[in-house]
Amino acid sequence: MSKLHFGIRSIRGKLTLAAVTPLVVILILVSLAASYLISAWIVGETQKKVRNDLNAARAVLNHERDRVQDVVRFTAHSAGLVEALRRHDLPRMAAELDEIRKREHLDILNLTDRLGNIVIRSSKTASPQKPSEPLPFIARVLAGEDYAGTLLIGADDLLHEGYDLADRTQIVTSSLGEQAPERRGMFLVGATAVHDSAEVVLGCLYGGVLLNNNLDLVDRIKDLVYGRESFEGTGVGSATIFLEDLRVATTIRLKSGQRALGTRVSPEVAEAVLKQGRPWLARARVVDEWYLTAYEPIVNGEGKPIGALYVGLLEKPFVALKSKAFWILLGLLALGCALGGLMARVIARHLSRPVLELAATAEQVAAGEREVTLPVASQDEIGHLTETFNHMTTALKERDHELQSLNRELEQKVAERTAQLEEKSLELIKAQEELLRSEKLAAIGSLAAGVAHEINNPAAIIRGNVEILLMQLATDSDGREEAEEILKQTERVSRITQNMLAFAREQAIHPEQVRINKIIEEVLAQVRHHEPVENVKIDMSAWADLPPIVGDSERLRQVFTNIIVNALQAMDGQGTLSVACRLDSDTVEIRFGDTGPGIPEEIRTKIFNPFFTTKQRGTGLGLSVSYGIIKALKGSISVESPADGGTTFRIRLPVA
Ligand code: ADP
Numbered sequence: 001m002s003k004l005h006f007g008i009r010s011i012r013g014k015l016t017l018a019a020v021t022p023l024v025v026i027l028i029l030v031s032l033a034a035s036y037l038i039s040a041w042i043v044g045e046t047q048k049k050v051r052n053d054l055n056a057a058r059a060v061l062n063h064e065r066d067r068v069q070d071v072v073r074f075t076a077h078s079a080g081l082v083e084a085l086r087r088h089d090l091p092r093m094a095a096e097l098d099e100i101r102k103r104e105h106l107d108i109l110n111l112t113d114r115l116g117n118i119v120i121r122s123s124k125t126a127s128p129q130k131p132s133e134p135l136p137f138i139a140r141v142l143a144g145e146d147y148a149g150t151l152l153i154g155a156d157d158l159l160h161e162g163y164d165l166a167d168r169t170q171i172v173t174s175s176l177g178e179q180a181p182e183r184r185g186m187f188l189v190g191a192t193a194v195h196d197s198a199e200v201v202l203g204c205l206y207g208g209v210l211l212n213n214n215l216d217l218v219d220r221i222k223d224l225v226y227g228r229e230s231f232e233g234t235g236v237g238s239a240t241i242f243l244e245d246l247r248v249a250t251t252i253r254l255k256s257g258q259r260a261l262g263t264r265v266s267p268e269v270a271e272a273v274l275k276q277g278r279p280w281l282a283r284a285r286v287v288d289e290w291y292l293t294a295y296e297p298i299v300n301g302e303g304k305p306i307g308a309l310y311v312g313l314l315e316k317p318f319v320a321l322k323s324k325a326f327w328i329l330l331g332l333l334a335l336g337c338a339l340g341g342l343m344a345r346v347i348a349r350h351l352s353r354p355v356l357e358l359a360a361t362a363e364q365v366a367a368g369e370r371e372v373t374l375p376v377a378s379q380d381e382i383g384h385l386t387e388t389f390n391h392m393t394t395a396l397k398e399r400d401h402e403l404q405s406l407n408r409e410l411e412q413k414v415a416e417r418t419a420q421l422e423e424k425s426l427e428l429i430k431a432q433e434e435l436l437r438s439e440k441l442a443a444i445g446s447l448a449a450g451v452a453h454e455i456n457n458p459a460a461i462i463r464g465n466v467e468i469l470l471m472q473l474a475t476d477s478d479g480r481e482e483a484e485e486i487l488k489q490t491e492r493v494s495r496i497t498q499n500m501l502a503f504a505r506e507q508a509i510h511p512e513q514v515r516i517n518k519i520i521e522e523v524l525a526q527v528r529h530h531e532p533v534e535n536v537k538i539d540m541s542a543w544a545d546l547p548p549i550v551g552d553s554e555r556l557r558q559v560f561t562n563i564i565v566n567a568l569q570a571m572d573g574q575g576t577l578s579v580a581c582r583l584d585s586d587t588v589e590i591r592f593g594d595t596g597p598g599i600p601e602e603i604r605t606k607i608f609n610p611f612f613t614t615k616q617r618g619t620g621l622g623l624s625v626s627y628g629i630i631k632a633l634k635g636s637i638s639v640e641s642p643a644d645g646g647t648t649f650r651i652r653l654p655v656a
Pocket of ligand 1: 596
């Protein structure tokens with residue numbers, strides 16, 4: 001299994017990569033999208049909020065203006081004022097208006113006559129001279145129209161309007177190079193006409209609140225819009241009132257802690273708000289902090305911008321919120337990646353395990369193992385692969401079995417064929433040997449016949465003469481012994497020649513019914529006369545009811561005599577001669593066994609050859625003649641002689 005690790009190139013690695021890559025890409029894209037959306041949402045929300053804040057600030061300012069208007073209207077309709085005006089009791093009226101002004105926190109509460117000339121000013125003026133021209137709204141009020149709005153009053157006119165106004169208005173500009181302080185005053189003004197009971201206009205009553213240095217009002221705006229909320233020690237919101245481009249009332253503080261009064265707005269804002277008269281919404285650096293700011297123009301009665309109202313929202317909390325959201329997203333991204341990676345790894349391992357098992361088992365199969373079956377654990381492609389693999393192994397196993405049995409069959413057939421061939425070749429060799437032997441026998445036979453014929457006649461003459469000689473010799477005369485020896489040897493010569501002739505005559509057969517048992521018994525009886533058998537045990541187990549066969553009794557007697565004589569000679573007068581006959585289907589088998597020394601293997605094939613003998617006085621014709629006779633009787637003769645001694649001749653003859 002160890003060599004089945006492929007690292008990133010492994011199925012497990014590829015699956016993990018395939019699962020994690022899109023996950024990471026999607027998570028990154030989602031995070032970017034979320035980050036963008038959050039950012040856009042925050043920007044949108046903050047802009048909306050700043051715009052709302054500006055509306056709220058304007059509402060506070062308008063509320064203050066309306067309050068002034070209400071005070072003026074209420075005062076104008078009071079019976080005391082109308083009465084005092086009608087009776088020209090100006091000191092009493094002045095005292096009363098002054099009291100109202102103080103109580104209602106107004107900076108101006110003045111009264112004009114029906115021509116617009118100021119008859120009562122709420123505060124004693126330091127400069128009693130006439131104003132250069134009456135305030136612009138007075139004519140409209142005297143014509144019967146109420147007025148409420150914002151108004152810019154020049155420095156000189158201020159002296160006329162109220163004795164301490166000029167001082168309270170003054171704003172020291174802080175910009176470099178500017179020496180002169182701002183002396184004009186910006187007011188929230190409310191004005192109404194005063195009528196008598198007959199609805200005749202008697203004059204104009206107007207009141208105002210000075211916006212220069214009106215810290216109370218900007219604080220109120222800020223508190224109302226933003227509350228007392230702060231972020232890291234800085235208030236989250238700020239509010240400012242501009243006289244033209246100059247900060248005349250603000251909640252923004254300098255580093256020193258002082259209010260940033262007398263500083264100016266940036267030229268772009270001045271251009272947009274004061275010149276073009278449109279609101280301005282943007283991110284801007286105010287003093288030391290970034291704010292999301294909103295400006296809108298403050299206009300006079302003619303609709304001309306004379307200043308601006310500003311609210312600003314500290315950007316820091318939103319930046320913090322954005323970065324917090326970013327970090328949360330980043331955390332979620334990392335967590336998502338880690339979880340995704342982990343899951344992909346687990347799934348990949350789960351998927352690759354059966355593949356690795358398959359590979360290992362395939363190696364086993366390649367090594368020759370066939371008894372392997374993998375469990376099919378799933379219904380997917382891998383399950384299908386496992387099933388196919390199992391089919392393949394089964395098919396291989398069956399093929400192996402088939403091959404083995406084919407092999408066995410083939411081996412068996414080869415063995416059978418080889419045995420047949422061997423048998424055939426043995427038969428062939430035997431036939432060849434037979435042929436050779438009979439040819440040899442024929443040649444030797446004709447030679448022997450010639451020789452026997454030539455010797456027979458002289459031998460007969462010698463024999464005849466010796467017999468005559470013996471008849472003439474007395475029993476004890478000299479030379480009789482030699483003559484007897486000559487006769488004996490002559491008889492031997494004629495026996496040899498008879499044998500040779502018998503051999504040469506090709507064993508002419510006279511077929512007749514013969515009884516084997518009988519012939520053997522006769523032969524044995526005859527042999528006893530000239531062979532020593534006193535110490536030889538003769539074991540006859542000739543079959544009593546052996547059927548007679550067709551043969552030549554004379555020839556068979558000759559054969560049996562040869563074999564029995566050979567056996568007795570081999571045992572040298574001591575041992576057991578066993579003769580056995582049996583019927584084997586249509587063949588009679590006769591066995592002659594002796595306990596002699598046996599026939600050495602090297603001469604066993606030669607004993608049937610004519611003239612082969614190991615005996616001093618042997619002729620070597622006994623077995624070859626017997627062989628010829630048995631062959632002529634269509635039988636067979638064979639010899640067995642085990643290494644430990646003893647010889648058995650086996651003769652087989654056909655029954656019919
Ligand atoms: P001969 O008896 O004249 O030698 P045979 O043809 O009868 O001729 O026998 C040939 C030879 O076979 C014998 O010389 C002998 O060596 C051998 N032989 C035959 N029968 C036996 C036997 N029973 N035991 C041992 N040798 C035998």
